[in-house]
Amino acid sequence: MEKNRHYVIVGSGVASVYAAKAIRDHDLDAEISIVGAEPSFPYHRIKLSKGLFTDLHQEKVSIKKEKWFVQNKINLQANTTVTSIDTVNRTVTSADGQMIAYHKLLLCTGATNRKLDIAGAALPGVHSIRDRNDADRLKAALQPGDRIAIIGGGVQGVETAWSFIEAGYAVTIIEAAPRLMIRQLDERSAALLEQRMLGRGADIRLGQGVATITGSGRAEGVELQDGSQLPCEHVVYSIGIVPNITLARQIGLEVRNGILVDEYMQTSAAHVYAAGDNAEFEGRVDGLWGSAIEQGTIAGSNMTGNPATYKRPVPLTLFNAFDTPLFSIGQVDEQCDISVTGLTEEYYSRLFIKGGVICGAIVFDNAAASLPYKTAIEQGIRLDGLDLQSSSIPDLMAEVTKRSQYQHQ
Ligand SMILES: Cc1cc2nc3c(=O)[nH]c(=O)nc-3n(C[C@H](O)[C@H](O)[C@H](O)COP(=O)(O)OP(=O)(O)OC[C@H]3O[C@@H](n4cnc5c(N)ncnc54)[C@H](O)[C@@H]3O)c2cc1C
Known part of the structure; x- marks a missing residue:
């Protein structure tokens, strides 16, 4: 292992927290710094819509408490915007003139909301x-x-x-x-x-x-x-996001919509990784909380020399607003071969099936039961031998769960 190891993470969102955690899990002695523009500890950004009128500054909105950063010797430099990177001398420089040396760098700069481009968009209000x-x-x-x-x-x-x-x-x-x-x-x-x-x-x-x-x-x-x-x-x-790739561009990393990364979350430059809303993997910026956690974890692990590869999680939306819990998972479009629908006056669910496996599901009025669907999609449990036309969704899911357990025995 190199001496004087200093992992520097730019950006203090969720991807950076999970990257720092993965780094510390594998490297007990190295210095780890998160340099973030926002003034506070990384927090649950998704609360900003779901819990807009709750106290967004209370400690439980933080992803990890201050104690966790202290115990894991993760140095968080808040209120600090990185404005340039020197990949030859391996340093980053912040707006207030600080220069920080790194041996491995991770860009977790996230995204900015897409700007509304119509007359009046700049008005107060x-x-x-x-x-x-x-x-x-x-x-x-x-x-x-x-x-x-x-x-x-x-x-x-x-x-x-x-x-x-x-x-x-x-x-x-x-x-x-x-x-x-x-x-x-x-x-x-x-x-x-x-x-x-x-x-x-x-x-x-x-x-x-x-x-x-x-x-x-x-x-x-x-x-x-x-x-x-x-x-x-x-x-x-709220009309979409634009990945923050200015720094990546400055240092000549390959970018398209986001910073191009491989399955190790490595960018086109040696010693530089990217994870979260700023990263583009296999042609897509995920822009999702779960992906940012996973990508951060994978990046952190690889930065310490412990190989791990990113597999895009099956997209899962858990929604609970207007007194309507629901979830939507996987591919839920009309491109599937067949779909099975369950419908009563108030309850609706639909399974999307392609090539003999479940590829997606929508379940309305019940967000709690998403796990068996996630497992079925991830494991590609086959539905061979089942009568898809006359089976109900609960019956199909019971059988799928049985097959999934059998597969794991
Ligand atoms: C209101 C809202 C609701 C959402 N709801 C959901 C949801 O329900 N489900 C879901 O999956 N996803 C949701 N998302 C998306 C989710 O929050 C993001 O996918 C996730 O936060 C991405 O994490 P990240 O760490 O990559 O980036 P971010 O959370 O964007 O963090 C990046 C950080 O980097 C900092 N930064 C940028 N440039 C610099 C620089 N040069 N120097 C220092 N710091 C810098 C930024 O200030 C920011 O703090 C929601 C997002 C918002 C805004």
Whole structure:
């Protein structure tokens, strides 16, 4: 092992915490530093939509307590933005002029919210939530009775809408696609969710782009592409992410949408790794919490010389808003060979099957039972010999679980 080992991680999100943990698990003596632009300990970013009106500064929102960093001798330098990297001399330099030497470098710079590119988007009253500051600023700007227009009906937009409604604000969700949460839901489950949302006071405009944000001096409304006007005091948009790859570009790493990494989370430069929302693996930036944890862990392990490879997790969305717990897992599109549907008035589930194995599932009104579906997809349990047309989903899942256990005996 090299002497003077200093692992430096740029960015203090979830990927960096799990990378630091993996490094410490394998290397008890090395120095580990996380250098992050945000002022605090790494926190559960996903709480910013699900728990917008809870106290986002309480300790339990942190991913690990301060004690954990001390015990594991992980040096966290908050409020510090890295502005340049020298890969020849292996140093990073921060905005305040500090130079830090590394022997292995990990970029966990995450992503920024995609900017809304329409007239009026820069007006006060237009918000997008990526970090705790954004959430604090938005909450401080609210007045009782304010109306909120939410642009983007993906998971984050719908969860944010529910937070506002629970806090007593009037909400309209505007989504350009023909249905909400189009990556997670099929037509039927999206329609059921929409009914629930309407029943709990949300106004929903589907298949509608926003043409402009109107107002003089501050946002006063949005104008939709069909010319209709929605007066509101605030606009909150959530229309995707842009990976933070400026530093990677500066040092000539191969980038496309994100920083290109192989299955070891290694970039195109020696000693430099990337993980989380800034990393592009096999043509895609995952942009998901679970992937950031896994990629951070894999990167950390490889940085210490313990080979581990990244296998993209089956995408799983656990959702619980508008009194509707649901999960969506794997590939849930109409490209499957066959699907099995379970439906009563209030309950809906659907299994998507391709090539004799389950490739995806949507279960509405029950988010607790996702594990058997995840296992079935990950293990590729075959459904041979089962009568898919006349079996119910619970029967199929019982059989799949049995086969999965048998496979592991
Ligand atoms: C409101 C919200 C809700 C979400 N909900 C879900 C969900 O339900 N499920 C899900 O799977 N995912 C969700 N996500 C996405 C999830 O949060 C991300 O995938 C995850 O946080 C990525 O972690 P990361 O460590 O890669 O990056 P980030 O969490 O983005 O952290 C990167 C950190 O690096 C810092 N940084 C950037 N550049 C520099 C620099 N030059 N120097 C120093 N520091 C720098 C940033 O300030 C930031 O603190 C949500 C995201 C948001 C914003």
